[in-house]
Amino acid sequence: MQTKRTIFPSKLLPYILLAPQLAVTLIFFIWPALQAVKSSFEREDPFGFRTTFIWFDNYRRIFADPNYLSSLGRTAIFAISVTLLSMAISLLLAVAVNRLLRSGKVYTTLLVWPYAVAPVVVGILWWFIFNPSIGLAPYILRGLGISWNHRIDGNQAMILIIIAAAWKQISYNFLFFVAGLQSVPQSLNEAAAIDGAGPFKRFWTIIFPLISPTTFFLLIININYAMFDTFGIVDATTSGGPAQATNILVYKVYTDGVLNLNIGSSAAQSVILMLIVIALTIVQFRFVERRVQY
């Protein structure tokens, strides 16, 4: 600490250097968040002529609304499925690529591409593939005796957005897993092999525990991704339907606020969402991280 002070003789300088970042945070994050908190206690007509302070009425309504509670459940299913599916597939791919010596780089490059695709475009791609009238997937599934129509079948709609959202995230997870795997000392692996451990045994007892910091980090990122960054995918594929089957919390905030112009309720929902993220992050860091072996 002492040395750092000598670098900044003026007490003001560090704050000036921080100011741009602080300004961005305040203007684009803190201020809107406070606005949301304020709106969540108000009832307002769409044009903003009449605003009434109504205490916790918006919150009470939300928790009395069966649609909100089921949306909560669906969000949990969605977030967990997306996280597990995309992490499992990316780990598998990463392990496979890690064994390749020369062609590994090519596969890595190819596998990273989906990450560059915007969420809405991802949504439209999958919407197209699974379109009940013109899509390829329903055509193939019909051959297998499965009738696919996510316009009507809520479970199929959920499967569709899980696949689309997981696919988008595979690249990101894959990169981190590859990096994690490369940091595992080869000598440990070789020693175990000499002792007679097979590839599976080696993976589960040596490699998997050693990359657990990466896994843990990705767990947080993926849950947050599934809960907050999937708006575009939902909007482009199912728009929350059918019968609200894919109306996850973040999408519901949008439909209630932007489409239905119910600003108070929408603000209250986003405040709840904010609290969920804070709680989730605290739980993960405090309890899950302890079990992680470094």
Add this chain to the structure above:
Amino acid sequence: MLSYAAKHGTKKSRRNIKGVSMFKNVLGLSVGLAAVLSAGAAFAQTEISWWHALDAELGKKLESIAQGFNDSQSEYKVVTTYKGSYPETLTAAIAAFRANEQPAIVQVFEVGTGTMMAAKGAVKPVYELMTENDQPWDPNAFLAPVVGYYSDTDGNILSLPFNSSTPIMYYNKTAFEEAGLDPETPPKTWAEVETAMRQIVDSGAANCGLSTAWVSWIQLENLSAIHDQPYGTLENGFGGLGTEFTFNGPIQAKHWENLKKWSDEGLYQYGGPVGGPDAAPKFYSGECAIYMNSSGSRAGVIANSKDFEVGFAPLPYYDDETTDPKNSIIGGATLWVLNGHNDDVYKGVAEFFTYLSQPEVQADWHQFTGYLPITNAAFELGKEQGYYEANPGSDVAIEQITRGTPTANSKGIRFGNLSQVRTVIDEEFEALLAGQKSAQEALDAAVVRGNEILREFETTNQ
């Protein structure tokens, strides 16, 4: 696809907002500059921003109408901006109003009428605008169903009717012929529709009989009007904010039960929520032989149905329930003028509205798009031109909406937050199709949830 439009819209809106503020900043300067830059114009043009929700053929036509006005005089310039779907356009206009960047004119669909009428401080009523600016204004010039649908409780028209439509039935004549049906006699009743659908599917002329856009508007609101069933209390909501929904009657339940049955049998294919985006491709591709949508889809249907001949017919009815089907009700949009602009802009808007209401402009718009001729004069002009004889089926919509004497149930509907209610109806309809609820249960649930939304609107707007 919707969200693509949304994104597209947002991008444009950002550009527009920037444009507006820039415009304000350089207004003083531009007066001087205009003389230098454009040698011909002696003064700066007043810009009138017009946000609309029409894309493809309709959007292009709308822009050409604005261009027509711009070419007809040099004082004002109407600048059109496509803002996405109808709900997106309404939301964008409201957000812009809150940020004090609102357009002068915004096109709002009929569902938003209740919301706009309640927002008194945001809106400049069109009848006031026209009198203030000495422009001719005669409500009786408009078609009766149009006036009835858009008047407030004092009988004043608050927004300019522009593109009014009513749903009709489009059918694939080629498929009808292949199935052994007479392509010149479309089914009149739902029983005949069912027979026709079976024959079409059984004969292999098409994979499915029916698909429909706008389930809430066509298969519930219009169904109720045609069968003279109340949609809500207090004269379908015209009588005040205390209204409650009543669309869970036996006829509506029977119809939804039929749709569910036909869906299970593969005779009917669901086209998706809200506007039913999948319905049109199903019809265009020949997958479904019958398609119900706004008469305003006529231009699109004709442009896209290349492989077969299209027929036009009124909406079917249940002949065991009524022998005298009532008029169908209006959809489409009107043009609302928003507060917060200067007198010059309003003068320009009033002149533009007079231009829009001319029989020639109206008739051209109506004949190109399939929307209703808004004024009696435009309808008469079309008759004189021999348009309806030359284009069979082009008068289906207007005859359907003007038939008989409108009753309290077929005059129209007026509910706040109707856009939300329609979403609820879509959701309950999807629950019905998925087999989670019976038709009666789905409609009952929609009424209960819809009433909650109405109460919310009542509390907010008291």
